[in-house]
Every structure is written in C-alpha cells, then in structure tokens.
Amino acid sequence: MSDYHLFGWRVQSALPLSELLPWRGDARAPDLVVEIGAVPPMDPHLPSFSPAVQICPTGVRVAMPAVASYWVEAGRRVIVQPILPEDAADIRVFLLGTVLAILCFQRGLLPMHASAVDIDGRVLLLSGVSGAGKSTLAAAFSARGYRLLSDDLCALEVREGHPLMVLPAFPRVKLWRDSALHLQVPIDGLERIREELEKYNVPLVEARFQPDALPPAQIVFLRTERAPERPPLRRLIGVEALRRYDLVHRWRLGLALGCQALIFKAMARLADAVPVVEVARSEDLADLPALVDMVRALGEMPRG
Amino acid sequence: MSGIYWLASYPKSGNTWLRLLLRSYAAGGAAVDINGTAPDGWSINGRTQFDESIGLAASDLTDAEILAWWPSVLQKWAQARTEPAYLKTHTMCRPFDFTLGVVYLVRDPRDVALSLARHTDRSIDAAITIMGTQDKIMDRSRYRLQPGLLQSWGSWSQNVESYLAPAPFPVHIVSYEAMRADSAAALSGLLPVLGFQVDHAAVKAAVAATALETLRGQEAAKGFVEAVGPHRFFGEGRVEGWRDRLTPAQRARIEADHGRVMARLGYLDADY
Structure with a gap:
C-alpha cells in the first residue's frame, strides 16, 4: 500500500501508481482507495453504455480486454483486476483516464x-x-x-x-x-x-x-x-x-x-x-x- | 427506419463522384458544392465520435481494439437516428446487421494505381505496393496520432472480394468504367438498392450537375476539403489511362497481384 496525491485527494493504492506524487498532506483517512481484487462480472440484465463500460446501480465497470477490469464505486473506491502484470503501464492509462473521469463525476467534480x-x-x-x-x-x-x-x-x-x-x-x-x-x-x-x-x-x-x-x-x-x-x-x-x-x-x-x-x-x-x-x-x-x-x-x- | 446504406469502394474508384451524384439526385438534380459538408457533420472515422461513444480514447487503444469496437460505435449511432444514413467507406465489407444495402464501386486496378499514387503523393510503385498488401490498414497511429481512425482497406483484391462474397443485405456492384460510359444508366441501376425511386429527369440533371469538368472547376476555384496531398483531388478520371502511363513491369505486377479478381470482373480475359 502506498499513499499518493491526486486532485488534492489522499489516494491509498495497492497498485503502484508511478505517475502520482506521494501524499505529503495531513493524516486524514484516504479519500480514495484503489484495491486489487475481483471485479463484479457484467450484469447481463443491464444495458451497457458501450462494450467497455457498464453503469450499474452501485458502481461502474470498465473492462479493457487483455489489460484489466475496473470497478469504480461512489467516488471513493476502485477495484482493479489486472490481466497484464500489475506494473504494466497499460493498466494505469485507463485508470488515470476514463476511470479517473468517472471518479470525478461521482465526486461532483467536472473532469x-x-x-x-x-x-x-x-x-x-x-x-x-x-x-x-x-x-x-x-x-x-x-x-x-x-x-x-x-x-x-x-x-x-x-x-x-x-x-x-x-x-x-x-x-x-x-x-x-x-x-x-x-x-x-x-x-x-x-x-x-x-x-x-x-x-x-x-x-x-x-x-x-x-x-x-x-x-x-x-x-x-x-x-x-x-x-x-x-x-x-x-x-x-x-x-x-x-x-x-x-x-x-x-x-x-x-x-x-x-x-x-x-x-x-x-x-x-x-x-x-x-x-x-x-x-x-x-x-x-x-x-x-x-x-x-x-x-x-x-x-x-x-x-x- | 434507421440503418446504414454504404457507398463503398477501394479508394480512388469514383466514390466521391458517386456521393456528389447522389446528393444532387436527392435534391432533384440541383447543382452541388463539392465542399458542402455532411448534413450532421458525423464522420465514420472521427476520433471524437469513437471516444464519446465507447467512453475511452482511441488514442490509447491498439489497432485491434479500435477495429473490434468500431462496429458498436456505428451501431449506436445508426440506432439513434430515425432516418437511414448514407455513408462512404473504403474499408472491407463486414456483415453488420444494421446495414440496409451497399453500392460497391469497382475500378480497373491499373487506373486505381495511377490515381492512388497522385492522391497520396507517392510513386506509382509505392501505390502498387499498398494495393498489393494483404490486410492493409491505412492511417494507423503507431508513432504519431493520425487525425482520423485507422481504416482497414485490405489489399485491392481483398477489398473487392469482401463485397463480392454473399452478404445478408443487397450489394450492387457497379464499375467506374460503366459510370463513365453511361452515368445515367449506372445511376438509375443503383438507386433502388439505396432505397430511392428512379426519376429519370432528376437522374439526367444530376449527371449534368456533377460533370467532371464542373467538379474540377470548383476545386480549381476553391480547393477541396478532402484533398490531402499537393495534387488536385479530381484528376483526369480517364478510363484505361494506364495504357500509356504504366510501365510494362508495373502493369505486370498489378496483374500478378490481382489477376484472378481482375478476370472475375472482366478487366482481364479469363485466360490471361
């Protein structure tokens, strides 16, 4: 687990995020936690936004075949299920792109x-x-x-x-x-x-x-x-x-x-x-x- | 009814001319502005459309990922419309269930080579290589970002054969040579596949409004948005121009690469 700085949030991440600066702020609880784990499977009863994105009642699933799946919940929690090795830059491109934009929307910020x-x-x-x-x-x-x-x-x-x-x-x-x-x-x-x-x-x-x-x-x-x-x-x-x-x-x-x-x-x-x-x-x-x-x-x- | 009618061809086979003909015909044979943009500005290889529709940036994706998801972008777009769309494409045929019909324009590859060389500002030999490359993908972005998304042209033969193969929708094949020889007859023949009634007076007027001299004149005066290289987009449009402009070796190369398909289309004797 490492703590990072992003948009003023304290980000605690199990996935190494080499692009981010380390957290140098106060001892607050993390604003965002990034875990490595199993992402809930696609819900066949819900429509998909696109082949890569499904919006569910409790979170948003982003799936990049052959790279990783991501579960984005309430602006506070991301689960990453890597397919590539955990340190692959490919995994972070989508985490720091679309997943981050979804987090912003969930937190009431405009990405x-x-x-x-x-x-x-x-x-x-x-x-x-x-x-x-x-x-x-x-x-x-x-x-x-x-x-x-x-x-x-x-x-x-x-x-x-x-x-x-x-x-x-x-x-x-x-x-x-x-x-x-x-x-x-x-x-x-x-x-x-x-x-x-x-x-x-x-x-x-x-x-x-x-x-x-x-x-x-x-x-x-x-x-x-x-x-x-x-x-x-x-x-x-x-x-x-x-x-x-x-x-x-x-x-x-x-x-x-x-x-x-x-x-x-x-x-x-x-x-x-x-x-x-x-x-x-x-x-x-x-x-x-x-x-x-x-x-x-x-x-x-x-x-x- | 929503869905897509495709105006398909390998590049430099008369697709732009066909689109202008149709635009004029749909307007009763009115004059057309070659730089008049598509009514809603939607572009099938536009990055923005893809990125917004998928929710991910194509500029972070591999060729295979873009090609895999592109159909869903089209489908979403087509389904959101109430009217059918008419779209140009140079990519190989794919069996989309939202396709309503296809007009495929084919042109003698020996003439295509001349025009493609001019259009892409490459040598004729380089154009022949592009046309002969299996699974050719144009505008891919490996080292730099191209303005549009990649397009999977395939080789000239692959492109043609993808449209000659049986499809779950009507495909009307028309040759550039037939379009040049008798534009009115060729246009009348393809209109029903695109869901149009044939109005002979409008056909005649559309053919007159889109004469090659008119289009070239407009390009000379105002340029053409789709021209990419230093050369004019609308060339001589000659049929069999290759006879005095290809070297025997160039001609032989094209016939070696594409002879089987050329014979199938009557560009070579069956026993070539």
Missing part, C-alpha cells in the same frame, strides 16, 4: 478534457478534439519553463459560493514519438503507455509541476487545419461557448452517469467567468513556437 498550464498563478486550459495537439502544446509550454497542473484530464471544482478551481493531477505528459522528438524530449528508457504504441509517459520534473489548485483564466480549443486561415483565432461567445461539451472528459458518459446538472452548471459558470477562444493550428510541428507565443499572448488581451 475536463484539457491540459492545464499555470500562467502567473491562473490556469490556461488547452482543450480540443483528440489529435488537436493539447499534450504537445502543453509540453511546449513546459519546455519554456511553465508549470503544468495536468495533461489531457484535469478536474474543475464547482462549489456554490466559491470561485472555480482547477485541481492539480500529476506530473506527467503523454507524448507520441514524433512530438517528443520534435520537442527534443529524449524517449530512451521512457515507458510506453501501451506496449504496442510509441506513445510515452514523459515525467515532469518537480519545477515544472504546479501541485496547488488554481483558478481558471482562459480556455483554448485547439483544432488542426491544413492551412489555418487568418486570423486563426476566434472568440466563442455565450451559447457557443456554453455548448462546447467537448471540454468535458467523456461528456456522453457523464450524462449517462446522471451528471447533467453538474455539466450544465459548470459550463455556465466557466463560460461566464473565463474567455473561451478557438485557435486553428497547422499540423506542422515547426509552427509550435509561434503557437505558444500566440496562445500566451491571449492572457494579455483585454477582458470583457
């Missing part, structure tokens, strides 16, 4: 499909469809000396009467080989997220990780275009910003879990509190430095 960068004590959220370049751009910010709070999935705390807060995840970026090479991140000796994919777990050094929760400042939706039109930047106003449910990590799953109210309330508060822009980028990694400059300059734009 966001975004990488989070600390810019002067407030958070730049980099979102966009899969393949738009969130992780690559976050890693480029990191290479410039900025601290990240998360890569790909971060949690938003939405409490009545309190400001919105982005919670820090763990010091790791997932990079495909071509992005890593372009950013001159050495990949020798790095762990692959899946045995078969050249996508790597790139750890962030302590100085490049922000372990404290910070308020959001700006949301950027990235999208790739072969030849981005000028100007490549478009501000999303009102309903247009509100309806960008793709900001939510697996929003359809969130709806299936009964979190409509959380999603709508969080989106409304975000759209109200934070400017939202869409930025078109080229697929050419050589354009990254200019993209960092452009996105960085957003923070200096007049608000309102």
Whole structure:
C-alpha cells in the first residue's frame, strides 16, 4: 500500500501508481482507495453504455480486454483486476483516464478534457478534439519553463459560493514519438503507455509541476487545419461557448452517469467567468513556437 | 427506419463522384458544392465520435481494439437516428446487421494505381505496393496520432472480394468504367438498392450537375476539403489511362497481384 496525491485527494493504492506524487498532506483517512481484487462480472440484465463500460446501480465497470477490469464505486473506491502484470503501464492509462473521469463525476467534480498550464498563478486550459495537439502544446509550454497542473484530464471544482478551481493531477505528459522528438524530449528508457504504441509517459520534473489548485483564466480549443486561415483565432461567445461539451472528459458518459446538472452548471459558470477562444493550428510541428507565443499572448488581451 | 446504406469502394474508384451524384439526385438534380459538408457533420472515422461513444480514447487503444469496437460505435449511432444514413467507406465489407444495402464501386486496378499514387503523393510503385498488401490498414497511429481512425482497406483484391462474397443485405456492384460510359444508366441501376425511386429527369440533371469538368472547376476555384496531398483531388478520371502511363513491369505486377479478381470482373480475359 502506498499513499499518493491526486486532485488534492489522499489516494491509498495497492497498485503502484508511478505517475502520482506521494501524499505529503495531513493524516486524514484516504479519500480514495484503489484495491486489487475481483471485479463484479457484467450484469447481463443491464444495458451497457458501450462494450467497455457498464453503469450499474452501485458502481461502474470498465473492462479493457487483455489489460484489466475496473470497478469504480461512489467516488471513493476502485477495484482493479489486472490481466497484464500489475506494473504494466497499460493498466494505469485507463485508470488515470476514463476511470479517473468517472471518479470525478461521482465526486461532483467536472473532469475536463484539457491540459492545464499555470500562467502567473491562473490556469490556461488547452482543450480540443483528440489529435488537436493539447499534450504537445502543453509540453511546449513546459519546455519554456511553465508549470503544468495536468495533461489531457484535469478536474474543475464547482462549489456554490466559491470561485472555480482547477485541481492539480500529476506530473506527467503523454507524448507520441514524433512530438517528443520534435520537442527534443529524449524517449530512451521512457515507458510506453501501451506496449504496442510509441506513445510515452514523459515525467515532469518537480519545477515544472504546479501541485496547488488554481483558478481558471482562459480556455483554448485547439483544432488542426491544413492551412489555418487568418486570423486563426476566434472568440466563442455565450451559447457557443456554453455548448462546447467537448471540454468535458467523456461528456456522453457523464450524462449517462446522471451528471447533467453538474455539466450544465459548470459550463455556465466557466463560460461566464473565463474567455473561451478557438485557435486553428497547422499540423506542422515547426509552427509550435509561434503557437505558444500566440496562445500566451491571449492572457494579455483585454477582458470583457 | 434507421440503418446504414454504404457507398463503398477501394479508394480512388469514383466514390466521391458517386456521393456528389447522389446528393444532387436527392435534391432533384440541383447543382452541388463539392465542399458542402455532411448534413450532421458525423464522420465514420472521427476520433471524437469513437471516444464519446465507447467512453475511452482511441488514442490509447491498439489497432485491434479500435477495429473490434468500431462496429458498436456505428451501431449506436445508426440506432439513434430515425432516418437511414448514407455513408462512404473504403474499408472491407463486414456483415453488420444494421446495414440496409451497399453500392460497391469497382475500378480497373491499373487506373486505381495511377490515381492512388497522385492522391497520396507517392510513386506509382509505392501505390502498387499498398494495393498489393494483404490486410492493409491505412492511417494507423503507431508513432504519431493520425487525425482520423485507422481504416482497414485490405489489399485491392481483398477489398473487392469482401463485397463480392454473399452478404445478408443487397450489394450492387457497379464499375467506374460503366459510370463513365453511361452515368445515367449506372445511376438509375443503383438507386433502388439505396432505397430511392428512379426519376429519370432528376437522374439526367444530376449527371449534368456533377460533370467532371464542373467538379474540377470548383476545386480549381476553391480547393477541396478532402484533398490531402499537393495534387488536385479530381484528376483526369480517364478510363484505361494506364495504357500509356504504366510501365510494362508495373502493369505486370498489378496483374500478378490481382489477376484472378481482375478476370472475375472482366478487366482481364479469363485466360490471361
């Protein structure tokens, strides 16, 4: 059993979670317990959300054939039934992805499909469809000396009467080989997220990780275009910003879990509190430095 | 009734032209904009659709996992609709129970090789290799993330034979050459499989509205969203262009790779 830090929770885990920071907080009881054990079998009488996910009255089952099964209960307990060896990175990809998003929903937090960068004590959220370049751009910010709070999935705390807060995840970026090479991140000796994919777990050094929760400042939706039109930047106003449910990590799953109210309330508060822009980028990694400059300059734009 | 009608073909066999013809026909033979997007923006190889439907990111999955779960994504999507959908595909035929019918377009592989080389900005020999590769999967993401999901084309012969095999739904095979020779007759022949009545005036108008010169003119003026390489998407569309553009060795390679299926389709004499 080891204790780890994730989104401010104390996580006690029987499965080694090498991506997470050790718990350095108080002596509280664990907020989340990760056990290794038998996951309840599929319930043939219940409909499945998908071939991988079944939502049951007492918990959610996530099944990755040939990797592991997961049982996610009440935001406080996860049972992992490994098929691969317990230390396989493949098991943690889904635990720290979809399973973590389900935990957030169960705990009333909004899981966001975004990488989070600390810019002067407030958070730049980099979102966009899969393949738009969130992780690559976050890693480029990191290479410039900025601290990240998360890569790909971060949690938003939405409490009545309190400001919105982005919670820090763990010091790791997932990079495909071509992005890593372009950013001159050495990949020798790095762990692959899946045995078969050249996508790597790139750890962030302590100085490049922000372990404290910070308020959001700006949301950027990235999208790739072969030849981005000028100007490549478009501000999303009102309903247009509100309806960008793709900001939510697996929003359809969130709806299936009964979190409509959380999603709508969080989106409304975000759209109200934070400017939202869409930025078109080229697929050419050589354009990254200019993209960092452009996105960085957003923070200096007049608000309102 | 919900379900999917497939407009299927190996790439560079006239599929885009067929879709534009159908779009024009469905609008009574109206002019079409080649860059007019699909009505609901749904893309069968879109990552977002897959990720949201399955609840996991395809970018964390292996090729085999994506291919295994892709049908359930389609099924969920098709079932949520009240109207049938018309989707283009280059993947090999699979016996989905939500398939309502298929039009499969086939083209002489010697001409496909020329067009595929141009489209993918590769040499003709490289295109011939792609076409001859068993179980060929395009757009797989092993080293980098591709914008779309992988597609299992198979070899040219595998692709064709998957649609020639008996299926639990109607499959109408039409050749690109027949489409070029008499577009109106070819379109009239395939419409019933897709659930359309045949209106001869609209057929005639749709054929006129989607003449290759018109499509090329639009691409020259405004570009085409589906073009990927440095070359124009709509080429000469020639039938038997290979006769003066393939070397004897290239032609021999294609015929060696695909002779049996070519003969089956009449592209080679049975005793080639």
